[in-house]
Amino acid sequence: MTIGDVTSRISAIQAQLDMLAPASNPVSSAAFANALSANSLTAASGMPSVGAGATADGLAVVDEAKQYLGVPYVWGGTSPTGMDCSGLVQMVYEKFGYDLPRLSADQARSGQPVASMAEARPGDLIAWDNSSRNNGVDHIAIYMGDGKMIEAPRTGLNVRIVDVPSTPDVIRRILPDTAAVTSASFSPTAAPTPGGAVPSFVPYADAFNTAGRTYGVNPMLLSAVARQESGFDAKAVSGAGAQGIMQLMPGTAKGLGVTDPFNPTQAIDGAARLLKDLMTRFGSTELGLAAYNAGPGAVLKYNGIPPYAETQNYVRSIMTTLEATT
Structure with missing residues (x-):
């Protein structure tokens, strides 16, 4: 087994542990990886905090x-x-x-x-x-x-x-005509759900599973995004002003019809619709995640995942978590 195989396996194990951890657990997969490797990527110096709020509507x-x-x-x-x-x-x-x-x-x-x-x-x-x-x-x-x-x-x-x-x-x-995402953009009827259900011991599991079934988004993906964005903290506020468990900017939340981004059920529902739109627009989970983090404009500009360390780490971390839990 190569060093790369070992590192990959450690990342997968830590991703599983993080999914089991309560919202108060301060240990993240990123911190775990940094402790194991001095060569871990870090966010680019001076890079603005982006997150979901950079989505350009x-x-x-x-x-x-x-x-x-x-x-x-x-x-x-x-x-x-x-x-x-x-x-x-x-x-x-x-x-x-x-x-x-x-x-x-x-x-x-x-x-x-x-x-x-x-x-x-x-x-x-x-x-x-x-x-x-x-x-x-x-x-x-x-x-x-x-x-x-x-x-x-x-x-x-x-x-x-x-x-x-x-x-x-x-x-x-x-902006692209599809940039403004509203509740009316999606059918409220249940859609086939790719991936498995989020286990009940994960915070807000019911909300992830409901939103996933409604909009056809893998509930485990929604859960992984929440862990990456806020550590399942429904009261989180970023330095850029992104709010709640899914870190929605106020303008983005309003465009999604989310009246209270600190309400986990509302925030998860809105984020599911947003992710569905982004993944459909860009044709893959990875690009949808990159747009969620850095904004659709950045994905269009670079015709792929932008060359931002923060965004590349963001996509890599969530995909690792998803692969380890499905």
Whole structure:
């Protein structure tokens, strides 16, 4: 037996132990592996905390844009201390793995066209061509829904929320049409469940099994994600603001119809729908997990699992747990 075989077997055993452990158990498979190997991968230095909250839906984009409310307008600015209209758009979407052009005229040609404001969704870009001196649009903003937008307006004013002042000359959708996941996207009837049921001694086993049966997601996969995300801690809050057992960002939770992400049953149900959508969209469990952790934009950008140590470890750890328990 090679050293690699031994290490693989140790990881599988630890995964089984972790599934048996109560939520209060401080030992994780990652910590166990680090104790055995000095060569274990670690999260990249300075890498932002991502988790499920990085999933790019329109409400998450709006929530991110709100972080910059009150920042002064600075022509050509692209930093949290000062930004112009296209700088705001570029910074917000960069958080979700989208590398948009720097100029508003170029941003207004990105993504897909939206026919009218009646079809506009939160997170869409709305833009105006106010001056004949420029080639293309010269002002761009992020649509919030309900006739409001977030903009970096002009010198002397700060990033703000205002009513959409007039019909935009251009409306563009950067996010995939399937990015907004709602309860209505899935049939509430029972679907065939791949994989086995979560044993009763695992925390919230009933919720994992119910959600798995309802949406056709392996309940053991849901359980493994919860262990990786929060250690089965329904009250967990990350440094980035992700909440609950499945670590949903507030905007993502709202888009999923989860009114209380600290309620384990609601959170698990929402996460099951989200994972089902991501795995269907990207065609595999591994890519679905990568999108759950780093966001669909990052998976699309790199055409696979992003080269982030955190995301690669995340996918590897969950798949190891899944393989050891099925």
